[in-house]
Amino acid sequence: xxxxxxxxxxxxxxxxxxxxxxxxxxxxxxxxxxxxxxxxxxxxxxxxxxxxxxxxxxxxxxxxxxxxxxxxxxxxxxxxxxxxxxxxxxxxxxxxxxxxxxxxxxxxxxxxxxxxxxxxxxxxxxxxxxxxxxxxxxxxxxxxxxxxxxxxxxxxxxxxxxxxxxxxxxxxxxxxxxxxxxxxxxxxxxxxxxxxxxxxxxxxxxxxxxxxxxxxxxxxxxxxxxxxxxxxxxxxxxxxxxxxxxxxxxxxxxxxxxxxxxxxxxxxxxxxxxxxxxxxxxx
Numbered sequence: 001x002x003x004x005x006x007x008x009x010x011x012x013x014x015x016x017x018x019x020x021x022x023x024x025x026x027x028x029x030x031x032x033x034x035x036x037x038x039x040x041x042x043x044x045x046x047x048x049x050x051x052x053x054x055x056x057x058x059x060x061x062x063x064x065x066x067x068x069x070x071x072x073x074x075x076x077x078x079x080x081x082x083x084x085x086x087x088x089x090x091x092x093x094x095x096x097x098x099x100x101x102x103x104x105x106x107x108x109x110x111x112x113x114x115x116x117x118x119x120x121x122x123x124x125x126x127x128x129x130x131x132x133x134x135x136x137x138x139x140x141x142x143x144x145x146x147x148x149x150x151x152x153x154x155x156x157x158x159x160x161x162x163x164x165x166x167x168x169x170x171x172x173x174x175x176x177x178x179x180x181x182x183x184x185x186x187x188x189x190x191x192x193x194x195x196x197x198x199x200x201x202x203x204x205x206x207x208x209x210x211x212x213x214x215x216x217x218x219x220x221x222x223x224x225x226x227x228x229x230x231x232x233x234x235x236x237x238x239x240x241x242x243x244x245x246x247x248x249x250x251x252x253x254x255x256x257x258x259x260x261x262x263x264x265x266x267x268x269x270x271x272x273x274x275x276x277x278x279x280x281x282x283x
Contacts, residue, residue: 004194005049007040007082008056012150013096016187017055025049034074037081044085051092051194054079062245064121075125080132087138092197092204094190099146099178101127104249111255112206120246130206141193141204146252150183151280160221161281164230174218174236178252179210182273189265196263203262208254211270223271227278
């Protein structure tokens with residue numbers, strides 16, 4: 001769609017959006033720092049676009065435990081201000097959120113209305129952002145996703161390819177299960193949603209979108225190695241054997257049926273996305 005404003009330039013999803021929507025206007029921190037919510041709102045009000053996508057966030061999960069104030073500004077207050085500006089202009093606002101809003105209990109796939117219960121600051125601030133967006137009124141959509149990967153920035157695929165080439169043996173967490181999601185598919189989903197919302201003011205709400213099939217981090221790693229021509233030995237370990245400053249949800253399975261029902265967007269096969277990313281990294 002034309003006249004689209006997108007927050008984010010260097011993140012995984014923002015870079016994929018730039019590929020798919022080169023005509024959009026991308027706003028980086030030099031133009032609107034996300035720690036300044038009023039500046040973000042001002043950019044929207046001045047630009048008066050047809051729709052806004054927020055693909056920017058504070059995503060340093062462990063560092064957020066020590067930088068709660070910054071994480072809250074970027075993940076909660078800035079999106080709330082963006083949503084309020086969009087509501088004032090009567091335009092759609094689409095925002096990316098995370099499976100970390102859940103506590104990871106059980107083994108079933110979570111629907112959008114499942115009880116939330118973030119385990120750390122990152123998930124808590126993302127949940128605050130969702131609530132601020134809803135409270136702003138207007139037409140909005142939140143896309144919760146999980147385990148994002150691409151050929152850009154720092155992510156699990158790039159880390160595993162590096163370690164797999166350096167080491168003969170790796171220990172990888174096997175009791176966290178979720179859907180790895182290619183950033184390119186997230187970008188395509190966001191654009192589809194924004195366009196559909198611009199055409200139908202009734203569309204919006206919270207949606208889940210994650211790659212299929214669900215797997216563990218260890219299972220994901222084995223697939224990365226196999227498709228990259230690497231052969232380190234992978235030893236499964238439990239989350240308790242790999243302590244981190246922020247707790248991770250064990251169950252990140254997301255029920256993605258609603259986005260298919262309302263927008264015609266199906267869960268992507270992450271293995272196909274992985275092949276594309278490996279091809280790009282190898283080029």
